[in-house]
Amino acid sequence: MPGSLILAIESSCDETSAAVVRDGNQVLSNVVASQLIHSSYGGVVPELAAREHLRAIVPVVREALQRAGVTCADLAAIAVTEGPGLAGALLVGIGFAKSLALGASLPLIAVNHLEGHIHAVLMQNSFPEGTSPLLALVVSGGHTHLYLATGTPHPAGLAWSYRNVGKTLDDAAGEAYDKVAKLLGLPYPGGPWMDALAVHGEADDKLFPLARIKTKITGRTAPKLARETAAALDQARFDMSFSGLKTAVRHYVEQHQMQSAIQRREHALRSMDLHRAKPEAANIARALPHFDALTLNLIASFQSTAVGNLARAAFAAAEHYGARGVLVSGGVAANSHLRKTFLGEAQRAGLPIAFPEVALSTDNAAMIAAAAWPKLLAGEFAPDTLEPAPQLRLG
Numbered sequence: 001m002p003g004s005l006i007l008a009i010e011s012s013c014d015e016t017s018a019a020v021v022r023d024g025n026q027v028l029s030n031v032v033a034s035q036l037i038h039s040s041y042g043g044v045v046p047e048l049a050a051r052e053h054l055r056a057i058v059p060v061v062r063e064a065l066q067r068a069g070v071t072c073a074d075l076a077a078i079a080v081t082e083g084p085g086l087a088g089a090l091l092v093g094i095g096f097a098k099s100l101a102l103g104a105s106l107p108l109i110a111v112n113h114l115e116g117h118i119h120a121v122l123m124q125n126s127f128p129e130g131t132s133p134l135l136a137l138v139v140s141g142g143h144t145h146l147y148l149a150t151g152t153p154h155p156a157g158l159a160w161s162y163r164n165v166g167k168t169l170d171d172a173a174g175e176a177y178d179k180v181a182k183l184l185g186l187p188y189p190g191g192p193w194m195d196a197l198a199v200h201g202e203a204d205d206k207l208f209p210l211a212r213i214k215t216k217i218t219g220r221t222a223p224k225l226a227r228e229t230a231a232a233l234d235q236a237r238f239d240m241s242f243s244g245l246k247t248a249v250r251h252y253v254e255q256h257q258m259q260s261a262i263q264r265r266e267h268a269l270r271s272m273d274l275h276r277a278k279p280e281a282a283n284i285a286r287a288l289p290h291f292d293a294l295t296l297n298l299i300a301s302f303q304s305t306a307v308g309n310l311a312r313a314a315f316a317a318a319e320h321y322g323a324r325g326v327l328v329s330g331g332v333a334a335n336s337h338l339r340k341t342f343l344g345e346a347q348r349a350g351l352p353i354a355f356p357e358v359a360l361s362t363d364n365a366a367m368i369a370a371a372a373w374p375k376l377l378a379g380e381f382a383p384d385t386l387e388p389a390p391q392l393r394l395g
């Protein structure tokens with residue numbers, strides 16, 4: 001089926017996105033409308049997200065088709081995110097995709113958002129051919145999951161299957177980043193701000209030691225594990241936790257009486273109109289004089305522990321399961337310290353490693369089209385009754 005075009009729609013959280021992708025890996029367009037409204041609330045408000053998707057879906061899809069220079073008549077299929085995500089948000093994308101597919105007599109393909117994140121990397125073909133199994137870390141504001149992805153030869157490339165081998169027991173890593181950022185009076189989403197500010201501080205690994213968080217993991221899961229199988233025991237070894245780290249940061253802020261400085265800084269950022277800004281170099285330069293060394297060191301230390309926790313779990317799992325390569329995807333994969341740390345660890349372990357380009361690491365529809373491609377080839381289509389699956393799992 002050469003030259004087949006998929007139009008994909010993604011609306012699981014706070015990005016309305018549509019993309020046209022040829023043959024699963026040539027991105028003709030990838031339009032992403034980010035919902036700015038949530039920044040005033042310091043987090044995604046589900047009802048507002050659904051309403052904003054409703055507003056954006058028609059123009060976003062139209063623009064994706066226009067930029068690709070195609071019409072519905074040129075398409076081979078419509079793909080849409082089935083889950084996991086916010087029910088109301090998913091419903092907008094699914095409802096729209098279903099009617100478009102029906103109206104244009106096109107098959108509909110349902111895609112797991114997490115598989116989409118993995119395909120954001122696979123679509124760029126960065127591993128030597130046939131590298132499998134891969135250890136995949138999907139790390140974003142909603143997910144922190146480890147998968148063993150196994151590719152089996154298929155006439156049109158590799159068909160992938162997944163096994164979940166680890167996850168966060170509480171907060172997602174991106175969520176911890178955002179919550180700590182909020183605690184420190186940074187704009188939402190705070191992850192990219194923390195990343196940009198951390199380089200101006202010095203990490204002290206004694207501030208938030210990994211050992212304390214690890215103890216908590218063992219403590220929480222041990223009684224449950226006693227009743228479970230060896231396989232479950234294996235898996236739990238690669239579980240992660242971020243809420244203890246977040247609490248440790250809160251205690252540190254209280255102990256060092258940083259609250260009034262945080263309020264002053266919040267006020268200063270607002271008066272410079274930076275409270276909704278992105279952490280571009282010019283914005284960081286303006287904001288930096290309002291940060292003291294204590295705060296910058298705290299940010300660097302938090303980041304060091306958070307990334308250390310991810311790297312420990314990912315590379316221990318890669319070794320345990322004999323992975324031949326490592327891939328990292330999801331919003332937090334954009335983090336510069338994470339990339340540096342994972343590159344170093346991969347080199348030490350002698351494993352190839354791949355990250356998506358930054359535009360493909362956060363939520364987007366091109367990755368949904370990429371994950372839909374093998375399903376199109378296999379004729380795996382969704383029924384007319386497709387509904388949102390907010391709790392959908394992978395593996």
Ligand code: KG4
Nearest residue numbers: 140141142174189191195331332335362363
């Ligand atoms: O994949 P994504 O766009 O949406 C979800 O599925 O959650 O990820 C967004 C998350 C947010 O928590 C954001 O703060 C985090 O990814 N993030 C980062 C960075 N860029 C985005 N966290 C740390 N460092 C970054 N550079």
Ligand code: ZN
Nearest residue numbers: 117140330363
């Ligand atoms: Zn995502």
